[in-house]
Structures are given as C-alpha cells and as structure tokens.
Amino acid sequence: MGYSQKTFSDNASTIGLVGIIGSLSAITLTTARDGIIKRGEDQNKHMNEMNTKILETISGQLADIQSQLDLSNPNGSLFQMNKKIDGVEASLNKKIDGVETRLTQKIDGVEMRLIHAIQINTQKIEQNGDDIKKFKFNKENSEELFLGQQVNLIRGPHDLQLNGHIRPTNLVGHIFRVESWKRVWGLIILL
Structure with a gap:
C-alpha cells in the first residue's frame, strides 16, 4: 500500500489545520480563563469595596449611637434627656418646696391665731375669775x-x-x- 503524493499532502494539511485549530482553541481557552479570572477578581474587588462601605456605614452609625448615648457629650440625646429630666425634677422640687412653704405658713398662721385666741380667752377667764x-x-x-x-x-x-x-x-x-x-x-x- 503506498501513499500518493496527494494523500500525503492532504494529511499534512489536515494535521496543520488541526494544529492551528488546537492552538487557536488553547489561546481561546486561555483567554476565556483569563477573562473569567479577571471577572472574578473584579467581582471580589467590588464585593470588598461594598463590604468596606457597609462596614464604614455601620461603624459610623455605631459611633453616632455611642456619641448620642455618651453622657459626657453635651449634644448627645442621653445628655439632653438627662438635662430635661433634671430640669423637670428641679421644677417639681421647686413647686413642692413652694407648696410646703405655703402650707407651713398657713399652719403657722392658724397656730398663731389659735394661740392668740387661747391667750385672750385665758386672760378673760383670769379676769372673770376674780368676779366669781x-x-x-x-x-x-x-x-x-x-x-x-x-x-x-x-x-x-x-x-x-x-x-x-x-x-x-x-x-x-x-x-x-x-x-x-x-x-x-x-x-x-x-x-
């Protein structure tokens, strides 16, 4: 069996074509792989950036909450709330003190009037006692x-x-x- 010149040439062309196709396939696969890796890296980078932003936002919110709850911060909500409570308490104490003072004055006034009335009646009794x-x-x-x-x-x-x-x-x-x-x-x- 012998190969004809044409058959050999066809086979060589076929082998060459297969080689070229193989090379192109390898290049395509490599490019595709590189593209996938690049996209993965980009996605990872994007996810990392998003995670960083989320963490920064959460950290900022936590810091703001801590600042609001910090009693040493005069602009904080808790400080302002305590200030209002202290103001209400002081106002109530002042009102209670005022009521107590007025009640004490009224009681003292009643006591003084009673003592005065008793003294007057005692004097009358003593004066009248001489006439009995x-x-x-x-x-x-x-x-x-x-x-x-x-x-x-x-x-x-x-x-x-x-x-x-x-x-x-x-x-x-x-x-x-x-x-x-x-x-x-x-x-x-x-x-």
Missing part, C-alpha cells in the same frame, strides 16, 4: 349677791328659783350670772 363668788345659799349670805356677778353654786340648802321655775339643788357647781335678784323667805330668785 363662791357661796352657800342661805339667809345670811344671800344679800352678798350683786347684779352682773357670776355665781358658782357650791351647796344650796334651798331650792333655786330660776326664771320663775323651781330648780332643785342639783344645780350645785353650775355658774350663773345674776341679772336681777331678790330674797323671799331666804330663797334667792334669779329673774
């Missing part, structure tokens, strides 16, 4: 009564006629003011 005459109802001392005098009945052997009515001697110990009087058979008649 204690005596026994009998014929001998009944004439000692005088108009306007207060009488404290200690003991009365006779019934007492008061305002036209006969009263038994159980009125002993009571104080009467003599408006007018006269003695009838040893009885004192208070009219």
Whole structure:
C-alpha cells in the first residue's frame, strides 16, 4: 500500500489545520480563563469595596449611637434627656418646696391665731375669775349677791328659783350670772 503524493499532502494539511485549530482553541481557552479570572477578581474587588462601605456605614452609625448615648457629650440625646429630666425634677422640687412653704405658713398662721385666741380667752377667764363668788345659799349670805356677778353654786340648802321655775339643788357647781335678784323667805330668785 503506498501513499500518493496527494494523500500525503492532504494529511499534512489536515494535521496543520488541526494544529492551528488546537492552538487557536488553547489561546481561546486561555483567554476565556483569563477573562473569567479577571471577572472574578473584579467581582471580589467590588464585593470588598461594598463590604468596606457597609462596614464604614455601620461603624459610623455605631459611633453616632455611642456619641448620642455618651453622657459626657453635651449634644448627645442621653445628655439632653438627662438635662430635661433634671430640669423637670428641679421644677417639681421647686413647686413642692413652694407648696410646703405655703402650707407651713398657713399652719403657722392658724397656730398663731389659735394661740392668740387661747391667750385672750385665758386672760378673760383670769379676769372673770376674780368676779366669781363662791357661796352657800342661805339667809345670811344671800344679800352678798350683786347684779352682773357670776355665781358658782357650791351647796344650796334651798331650792333655786330660776326664771320663775323651781330648780332643785342639783344645780350645785353650775355658774350663773345674776341679772336681777331678790330674797323671799331666804330663797334667792334669779329673774
């Protein structure tokens, strides 16, 4: 079996063509692989940039939150809230103190008026005490009564006629003011 010149030439052309196709395929595959790698790297870079931005945003927000919650920051929300609470508390304390002061003043005023009234009544009682005459109802001392005098009945052997009515001697110990009087058979008649 022999190969003809033409067959050999065809085979060589075929082999050459296969080689060229193989080379082109290798170049294409390499290029495709490089493209895929490049796209992967680009995507990784993009993802890294996105992650960095997200982390920066989160860090910024956390820093802002920490700043708002920091009591040493006069512009922070917590500081401002505490300031408002302190202001409300101070205002309430001031109002409570004012109410307590007014109540104390009113109580003191009432106490002073009561003390004054008691002192006046005590003075009146002391002054009137000198005018109260204690005596026994009998014929001998009944004439000692005088108009306007207060009488404290200690003991009365006779019934007492008061305002036209006969009263038994159980009125002993009571104080009467003599408006007018006269003695009838040893009885004192208070009219």
